[in-house]
Amino acid sequence: MAALLRAVRRFRGKAVWERPLHGLWCCSGQEDPKRWVGSSSPISKEKLPNAETEKFWMFYRFDAIRTFGFLSRLKLAQTALTVVALPPGYYLYSEGLLTVNTVCLMSGISGFALTMLCWMSYFLRRLVGILYLNESGTMxxxxxxxxxxxxQDTYCPMxxxxxxxxxxxxxxxxxxxxxxxxxxQTFYVTLRYGRILDRQRFTQVFGVHQMLK
Known part of the structure; x- marks a missing residue:
């Protein structure tokens, strides 16, 4: 995973890496998330009634989250294709057009793809892209x-x-x-590759650690 993070950062390049995000993840701490172009933010079960109208301020951002979102969708499509190809493969085997080894190989690839999809989904669904704190410091x-x-946005009481x-x-x-x-639910933040935009709010949420001083 560390190698993948470094590869994503090198691929994007310094100029692109430092450029503000657009589309799904493009928003400053002052902007209304409803205005995001192409955003898809299902309402979390944890969301409180006043969270919709209260202003939130961004204090952490992981720029490569859009790349990981693309990889997640790509992996999902690749897994679907390998699984959908199984029934035709079994049919061709029953007709004598495919060998046993070919069918076993197809089954193995599909099983591996499903396993990798489950692992990637478990981790990527917990990888944090952006962190916000409301003005009152309670959410x-x-x-x-x-x-x-x-x-997807999840709201956690402070x-x-x-x-x-x-x-x-x-x-x-x-x-x-x-x-x-x-x-x-537990989430994962990478301080090595992410950016703390507001250190005061970050320490307000996670405390003053000696490594952050």
Whole structure:
């Protein structure tokens, strides 16, 4: 995964990497997410009634999340194609047009593709693209990917977010977990490849760690 992150960053290039995102992930902390072009933000079950009207401020962004979203959708399409090809393969085998080895190879490729899809989906759905904090400092909004590779927002009450200072994770590690006292969904943030846009809000959410001073 570390090699993949480095490859994505080199592929995008410095000029592209530093350029503001567009489309799905293009938004400043002051903009209304409803205005995003091409965005797809299903309402999270955790969303509170006033979260729709309250202003949120961006304080962390992982630029390569759009690339990972594309890879997720590409992997989903590739898996679907390999699985759909199985029934015709079995039919051709029954007609004597394919050998046993060919059918076994097709089945193996489909099984491997499904396994990789499950693994990638499990991780990518928890990889954080953007973090926001509302003006009152009581609600954290996490922008991440859903199973289909599109953006999804999850709202977490600040009182339920475990500060980084209370976990064993270290900021210099590849991924830092966003955990909750309630034990619900865990997300992953990469401080090595992501960007902290507002250090004050970041420390307000995750605490003042000695590596962030």
């Amino acid at each position: 954290l909004r996490v922008a991440h990917l859903n199973f289909w590779g599109w953006r 009182a339920d977010v475990i500060p980084l200072t209370e976990t064993k994770d270290r900021p210099q590690e590849m991924f830092v977990r966003i955990q909750r006292y309630s034990g619900k």
